[in-house]
Amino acid sequence: MKTKFVSLVVAGMCAAAPAMADxxxxxxxxxxxxxxxxxxxxxxxxxxYFALLNARDxxxxxxxxxxxxxxxxxxxxxxxxxYEATKGLGSLVYNPLSTGITYQLIPKALVDRIxxxxxxxxxxxxxxxxxxxxxxxxxxxxxxxASVAIKYLLDENGGxxxxxxxALIYHNSAYGKEPIRTLQDLAVKHGFQFVExxxxxxxxxxxxxxxxxxxxxxxxxxxxxxxxxxxxxxQEAANINYPMxxxxxxxxxxxxxxxxxxxxxxxxxxxxxxxxxxxxxxxxADLKQYVYDAGNASGNGDQVGSVxxxxxxxxxxxxxxxxxKAQELAGTSAINAVQMRDGLEALEITEERMEELGxxxxxxxxxxxxxxxxxxxxxxxxxxxxTAKKWNLISGFIAPDQDVLEPLIVAxxxxxxxxxxxxxxxx
Amino acid sequence: xxxxLLYAMEVTVNGLMAGVMYSxxxxxxxxxxxxxxxxxxxxxxxxxxxxxxxxxxxxxQVPFAHVINAILGTDLHTFxxxxxxxxxxxxTAGVMVLLAVIIERxxxxxxVSQAPIILFMATIGLAYxxxxxxxxxxxxxxxxxxxxxxxxxxxxxERVTDRWFGYGFFIDNLDLVATLVAVALVASxxxxxxxSKQGRALRAVxxxxxxxxxxxxxxxxxxxxxxxxxxxxxxxxxxxxxxKSGVQFSLSLIALKALPVLMLGGFTSIPGAIVGGLIxxxxxxxxxxxxxxxxxxxTENWFAYVLALIFLVFRPQGLFGEKIxxxx
Numbered sequence: 044m045k046t047k048f049v050s051l052v053v054a055g056m057c058a059a060a061p062a063m064a065d066x067x068x069x070x071x072x073x074x075x076x077x078x079x080x081x082x083x084x085x086x087x088x089x090x091x092y093f094a095l096l097n098a099r100d101x102x103x104x105x106x107x108x109x110x111x112x113x114x115x116x117x118x119x120x121x122x123x124x125x126y127e128a129t130k131g132l133g134s135l136v137y138n139p140l141s142t143g144i145t146y147q148l149i150p151k152a153l154v155d156r157i158x159x160x161x162x163x164x165x166x167x168x169x170x171x172x173x174x175x176x177x178x179x180x181x182x183x184x185x186x187x188x189a190s191v192a193i194k195y196l197l198d199e200n201g202g203x204x205x206x207x208x209x210a211l212i213y214h215n216s217a218y219g220k221e222p223i224r225t226l227q228d229l230a231v232k233h234g235f236q237f238v239e240x241x242x243x244x245x246x247x248x249x250x251x252x253x254x255x256x257x258x259x260x261x262x263x264x265x266x267x268x269x270x271x272x273x274x275x276x277x278q279e280a281a282n283i284n285y286p287m288x289x290x291x292x293x294x295x296x297x298x299x300x301x302x303x304x305x306x307x308x309x310x311x312x313x314x315x316x317x318x319x320x321x322x323x324x325x326x327x328a329d330l331k332q333y334v335y336d337a338g339n340a341s342g343n344g345d346q347v348g349s350v351x352x353x354x355x356x357x358x359x360x361x362x363x364x365x366x367x368k369a370q371e372l373a374g375t376s377a378i379n380a381v382q383m384r385d386g387l388e389a390l391e392i393t394e395e396r397m398e399e400l401g402x403x404x405x406x407x408x409x410x411x412x413x414x415x416x417x418x419x420x421x422x423x424x425x426x427x428x429x430t431a432k433k434w435n436l437i438s439g440f441i442a443p444d445q446d447v448l449e450p451l452i453v454a455x456x457x458x459x460x461x462x463x464x465x466x467x468x469x470x
Numbered sequence: 471x472x473x474x475l476l477y478a479m480e481v482t483v484n485g486l487m488a489g490v491m492y493s494x495x496x497x498x499x500x501x502x503x504x505x506x507x508x509x510x511x512x513x514x515x516x517x518x519x520x521x522x523x524x525x526x527x528x529x530x531q532v533p534f535a536h537v538i539n540a541i542l543g544t545d546l547h548t549f550x551x552x553x554x555x556x557x558x559x560x561x562t563a564g565v566m567v568l569l570a571v572i573i574e575r576x577x578x579x580x581x582v583s584q585a586p587i588i589l590f591m592a593t594i595g596l597a598y599x600x601x602x603x604x605x606x607x608x609x610x611x612x613x614x615x616x617x618x619x620x621x622x623x624x625x626x627x628e629r630v631t632d633r634w635f636g637y638g639f640f641i642d643n644l645d646l647v648a649t650l651v652a653v654a655l656v657a658s659x660x661x662x663x664x665x666s667k668q669g670r671a672l673r674a675v676x677x678x679x680x681x682x683x684x685x686x687x688x689x690x691x692x693x694x695x696x697x698x699x700x701x702x703x704x705x706x707x708x709x710x711x712x713x714k715s716g717v718q719f720s721l722s723l724i725a726l727k728a729l730p731v732l733m734l735g736g737f738t739s740i741p742g743a744i745v746g747g748l749i750x751x752x753x754x755x756x757x758x759x760x761x762x763x764x765x766x767x768x769t770e771n772w773f774a775y776v777l778a779l780i781f782l783v784f785r786p787q788g789l790f791g792e793k794i795x796x797x798x
Contacts, residue, residue, distance in 0.1 A: 075601075077720035079610040215768040241768035245720040247711065248491075248727065250484050251758040251770060257640055258477055271720040274612065278714065282622045282642055300612045304716025308622070338543070343536050345547075345611065 088355025170417020181418025246272025281308025489751020514725025736791025
């Protein structure tokens with residue numbers, strides 16, 4: 044009996060593990076817990092794109108892609124456990140989808156020599172490839188987002204924010220605090236008053252913050268929220284009749300989940316967008332043919348084309364392109380994590396390439412380098428139409444103010460280098 | 471009147487309203503603890519489960535659709551009907567009663583005479599089970615809950631206060647409804663426990679379940695009854711909080727807001743849950759208003775617990791809890 048049980052366990056493990064020749068790209072997802080509504084569409088988009096490559100192209104460079112999924116519940120400890128449990132599978136790259144998990148994995152990735160890809164989240168100063176050899180966060184990071192929001196407001200105000208009051212309502216966590224330093228510097232540069240308003244996890248009760256906003260009447264409110272905090276903030280803004288067109292969230296506060304609960308009250312709310320959204324891209328015809336209609340979709344299909352699904356697809360597209368580049372550089376299709384890092388560092392995605400991939404005008408072109416792991420950092424603005432229940436892009440890509448960001452990134456990354464005893468590279 | 475004072479008054483009123491919302495969650499804990507001495511860790515998840523079920527029934531969503539489709543290769547999502555809000559609420563209340571029966575049959579019945587800590591551990595397991603069941607039954611996506619409750623600023627209160635003080639107060643219509651509901655709920659529960667046969671039986675079990683058993687009161691019936699009432703209270707809390715933020719899995723975390731209320735008001739007192747909620751609501755809002763700006767804000771979560779701890783030092787049983795003296 045005991046032998047049978049052991050045999051069953053071993054057989055189960057063999058079945059669950061990817062074949063040795065597969066390109067292993069773990070998906071650290073969260074489909075349970077308080078943040079599941081955000082984690083599910085992202086994970087589905089990520090899985091579906093690789094399922095498409097396997098079904099349509101036979102994988103990448105002839106190698107099938109295996110995407111073992113591990114549930115983190117957006118919990119840092121569980122995320123680290125997932126990393127430890129899957130790194131032995133020959134994992135090429137990790138996309139942890141959590142700033143907290145990313146911070147914990149940065150020193151581990153350095154030792155294990157496995158790259159991290161953290162698009163639009165994680166440690167902002169990882170954009171400095173001189174210090175963060177194993178971390179990549181292109182095409183945009185939090186500080187880019189803060190700067191883009193201010194540049195947009197500058198455009199809206201004839202180039203001056205002098206005397207304006209801008210409040211930041213943020214998730215009281217490492218993630219939510221990321222843009223503060225940038226906004227403080229931008230406030231000095233442009234002469235606006237900057238007010239910080241933290242909201243504790245999970246953010247279901249925000250009456251104090253919105254009473255303060257009602258009293259102080261800031262000209263604009265920026266939001267760095269996640270999960271229920273976003274939906275409650277949008278509802279509270281509607282409750283106090285705050286002009287929604289003056290309320291702008293970062294890209295993690297700009298999904299359908301954040302506005303649908305507030306109904307008509309959310310109309311006009313804006314957010315940053317680092318990629319396009321919706322299903323009006325040729326890629327979706329292939330996804331439909333090879334994945335959805337073939338019964339290989341990751342979810343139940345109701346999230347397809349949503350903002351966070353699109354972001355999951357985008358992350359998978361960038362990783363797949365980096366795999367191709369790595370295979371090209373290494374001269375072999377069966378690459379390892381070190382070669383994958385080389386691919387991520389030499390990656391260039393042009394608009395022509397995005398068109399070939401079936402995603403024209405979806406994301407900004409960028410070229411990584413030894414120094415630049417952060418990309419151009421541009422973002423667009425989108426606005427919610429509550430009647431049509433859809434996001435509409437209202438600007439093109441706006442580049443961030445690198446004059447302000449560059450010194451901040453250098454200072455923060457050099458502090459990390461000194462603390463971790465890292466010798467800077469790319470000289 | 472100085473504007474700061476008027477603003478403090480507005481914060482106080484809103485604190486009272488927030489306190490009522492906390493009390494709605496705390497009431498469920500009190501009912502079960504009062505009747506069985508069990509701290510029901512699953513109360514927050516019961517609110518989530520009730521809200522998920524309500525939205526699912528109202529929108530005609532097929533339960534377990536994801537599983538059914540995966541097994542049978544079908545493409546089921548909805549039944550194609552939309553139920554009126556009241557009917558959906560009644561059906562959900564029925565589901566919560568059914569859930570109470572199942573919990574009694576499958577869990578509580580087997581744990582009679584066990585130490586309270588064992589029952590507490592069982593409710594932890596129940597919480598995780600119900601969270602998973604809710605996910606599999608109704609999906610983890612965020613859902614809008616609209617049962618016709620008004621939301622947004624009360625224009626009449628803003629107008630009146632503006633006329634009186636020259637400063638229009640913000641009061642959310644949803645909070646006003648929650649207050650009325652809480653008053654009705656407490657009144658009904660008090661009348662039920664004082665004047666009905668079942669209510670008296672419930673109190674007898676709460677006082678001494680051995681003695682209650684000896685006079686023929688069915689402990690199993692009382693457990694089903696009290697879990698049903700707690701399920702109904704969870705449904706009310708789920709409606710209020712779900713209307714506010716949409717129905718999503720973080721709804722179960724509202725239990726965290728109820729704990730300091732219970733510590734302050736006492737685990738066995740229904741009025742205590744209300745008064746405790748009001749004190750916590752006002753206390754945390756005024757502290758955030760006056761001290762928050764000096765310490766970087768976001769004080770509400772921890773201050774509620776500090777306030778409860780201070781009360782605990784002076785009244786360990788809470789404001790309205792029963793003082794238990796055990797003599798050896």
